[in-house]
Amino acid sequence: GTVEKNAGGIPEKALRTVREVIRGTNLNKERAADRYDLDPKDQFEAQKKAREEGWEILGFYHSHPDHPCAASTTDYDRSWEGYSYLIQSVINGRAMGRACWIHNPDVRKDHFVEEAIKVG
Numbered sequence: 001g002t003v004e005k006n007a008g009g010i011p012e013k014a015l016r017t018v019r020e021v022i023r024g025t026n027l028n029k030e031r032a033a034d035r036y037d038l039d040p041k042d043q044f045e046a047q048k049k050a051r052e053e054g055w056e057i058l059g060f061y062h063s064h065p066d067h068p069c070a071a072s073t074t075d076y077d078r079s080w081e082g083y084s085y086l087i088q089s090v091i092n093g094r095a096m097g098r099a100c101w102i103h104n105p106d107v108r109k110d111h112f113v114e115e116a117i118k119v120g
Helices: 040-053 073-077
Strands: 005-011 016-023 056-065 084-091 094-102 113-115
Touching: 016 040, 016 056, 040 056
Parallel strands: 056 084
Antiparallel strands: 005 016, 005 056, 084 094, 094 113
């Protein structure tokens, strides 16, 4: 099913550096393959950890089982301004592609803006 995770780290002007990823529980059991509802307890714990480390929550990620990593209207409608949303496409059980999106209405109204991802 779909899993959302909290990503904590240090925001910089042009670069967001993820220092740790914390797994969250999807409370949506009926539509776990295409919807997620992050457990508020998990989000609270991630925020607590981020504060202790001097970090901020930078964003969230989830999978799109058997669908591309393009953000859906539902993804956008449920997003918060200023956070990054990494979406991992999983086709036939294999990670295939990923894209990161940010809700930034100053750049593009009613749609995500794609962010570059650098791993390493």
